[in-house]
Amino acid sequence: MDISIVLIVLLVGALVTYLSGNKFASKIALVSSIAAFGATALALNAYQAGENLDVNLPWITQLNINFALHVDGLSLVMLLLTTGLLPLIILSGFITKFENSKSIYALMLFMGFAMAGTFLASDGFLYYIFWEIALIPIYFIALNWGNGDLEERKKAILKFFIYTFAGSLFMLLAFIYLYTKGGSFDINKLYALQLTTTEKTYIFFAFFLAYAIKIPLIPFHTWQANTYSKAPAVGTMLLSGIMLKMGLYSVLRWQLPLSDEVAKAHIPVIVGLSIAGIIYGAIVTLKQKDIKKFLAYSSLSHVGLIAAGLYSLTIEGFQGAVLQMLSHGIVIVGLFYIVELIYSRYNTYEIKEMGGIRIQDTYFASLFMIIMLASVALPTTFNFIGEFNLLYSLFKVNIWYAVIAGTTIILGAFYMLRMFQKVMLGSQTKTFHKISKQESIVLVIVVGLTIFFGLFPQPIIDLITPSLQSILTQIK
Known part of the structure; x- marks a missing residue:
């Protein structure tokens, strides 16, 4: 096929x-x-x-x-x-x-x-x-x-x-410039171009602007x-x-292979910016009253760690980044679906107007708790595998990168647990109708995936590692 x-x-x-x-x-x-x-x-x-x-x-x-x-x-x-x-x-x-x-x-x-x-x-x-x-x-x-x-x-x-x-x-301009140098947009021919350091610097930052906005x-x-x-x-x-x-x-497929030594020269700046995003996202998350904005800023903190691992230019960072992309995608879908289930009953995204759900629907609360713990990278969950690799990759580059980036574990656990307490625990404030079997399908699948790949990540690691090693070779 x-x-x-x-x-x-x-x-x-x-x-x-x-x-x-x-x-x-x-x-x-x-x-x-x-x-x-x-x-x-x-x-x-x-x-x-x-x-x-x-x-x-x-x-x-x-x-x-x-x-x-x-x-x-x-x-x-x-x-x-x-x-x-x-x-x-x-x-x-x-x-x-x-x-x-x-x-x-x-x-x-x-x-x-x-x-x-x-x-x-x-x-x-x-x-x-x-x-x-x-x-x-x-x-x-x-x-x-x-x-x-x-x-x-x-x-x-x-x-x-x-x-x-x-x-x-900016990315389009970079592609047009590369095309004028080689007469093709084919990725392998672009990889093979002999560019000066100045040209690679322009290419690096042109792609960076496009990707930094999207991330x-x-x-x-x-x-x-x-x-x-x-x-x-x-x-x-x-x-x-x-x-x-x-x-x-x-970043993996296009930016880093096309800018090789320039990417290595800018590791401190980009990794520093990514780590700043981790801390900033966590602090702003703590102040959110709207639960959708809460999850948005917590996501900002998580992707900062993924970006830091990518720009560490190590195989562990690449592996951790891809694993965390997968696990974050699964868990964040589960979290936003939980928010929508609550909204369908309470008609609000305000955290202060929630509470007392656990005593009304223990099954829903249990699924929520597992997904929440996965989001803070509890061992045996998929997120833990990626986050461990990411922190290890930063440790290899500079121990202080790992120490500072590691605050995401502490801050993430704090704000997620506090949110769970406010939304699910406490006395009953409003009537919460139990979720149906059909409504729980998405959550059950999310829970199953995050636990399964938390225990058995090796098939994914084996699948991605040859490609990542090839990219790392191109960079070096």
């Missing part, structure tokens, strides 16, 4: 979902997303059997641009994350009655198509097209089905769009909290669970 089948399933699924009408849209979207995950699982089996899944077809021949997709362990795990989370996100939307549901579910699948393409593209021009296309569906999802006042929502979403689009223009890193993060809070739950899950991983993945 070739890997384009996954993209075709998602794109056709989006079209069929829209044409199926509002009555059947959610079910068609769910079936389509499961089919895409099934196709990805088949691709994994074929890849492990040694089959070549790459696609390379002529596209814009006069400019030497191809429709080129490449599959290695790194791109495959990111594709698994995308197609694995998409059914959970669509299923989580079943608790909300969307107006014009055919459009939002079609947009979700189309966004999945664009993000999957970003992880697979090995032609710089094609990669940029997928990167930008992913902005379109989330813009309309957040604008048309978001929360709060329409005017405030427009401002938040417009800021997000302008920030990310403006950052991407986001401070001080490029100001769009994040408002966008997360104004977007509907499914939109926030797409943003936090998958879309921000596009920037982290692209």
Whole structure:
């Protein structure tokens, strides 16, 4: 098989979902997303059997641009994350009655198509097209089905769009410059270019602006909290669970291999900025009264640690970053779904208006507690494996990086436990209707995944390590 089948399933699924009408849209979207995950699982089996899944077809021949997709362990795990989370996100939307549901579910699948393409593209021009296309569906999802006042929502979403689009223009300029040097956008030919240190410096920072905004890193993060809070739950899950991983993945795939010794020269600055984001995100999280903004800033703190590990330029940092991308994506989807379940009963995101849920629904509280403990990297959970590798990689570079970045463990445990106490414990303030079996499916899957891969991470490590070692060799 070739890997384009996954993209075709998602794109056709989006079209069929829209044409199926509002009555059947959610079910068609769910079936389509499961089919895409099934196709990805088949691709994994074929890849492990040694089959070549790459696609390379002529596209814009006069400019030497191809429709080129490449599959290695790194791109495959990111594709698994995308197609694995998409059914959970669509299923989580079943608790909300969307107006014009055919459009939002079609947009979700189309966004999945664009993000999957970003992880697979090995032609710089094609990669940029997928990167930008992913902005379109989330813009309309957040604008048309978001929360709060329409005017405030427009401002938040417009800021997000302008920030990310403006950052991407610097990346486009970098690609155009590289094309003028080699006459091709093919990733391997770009890797082989002989660039001066000055040229590599410009390339490094052009890509950095695009990725720092998308991840986001401070001080490029100001769009994040408002966008997360104004977007509907499914939109926030797409943003936090998958879309921000596009920037982290692209640091590995594009930025670092194209700038090698320049990247090494800027380790102190970038790692320092990432660690500052860890501490800043944790401190601001403590002050949040809105639970969606609370999770947004806690996510900022977590991705700061992932970025620090990436820029450590060690194999442990690369492994930890990829593992943490996967685990963070799974857990953050679970947390935002929990928030939406509470909102569906209390009609508020204010933490002070919650409480006493545990005594009304112990089952829900137990699932919440496990996911919350996973988010603070409790041993035996998936997050612990990635976080340990990340801290170890920083320790190898500079012990103080690891010591300061390690505050994320203490601060993260403090603010998550305090939030859990306020939301779930205490005396009953409002009636909380127990979650149904259908509503618990997403949470059970999230809990199962985070525990399973917390105990058995080796298959993922074995899958990604050859690709990461190849990237590290290219850098060095």
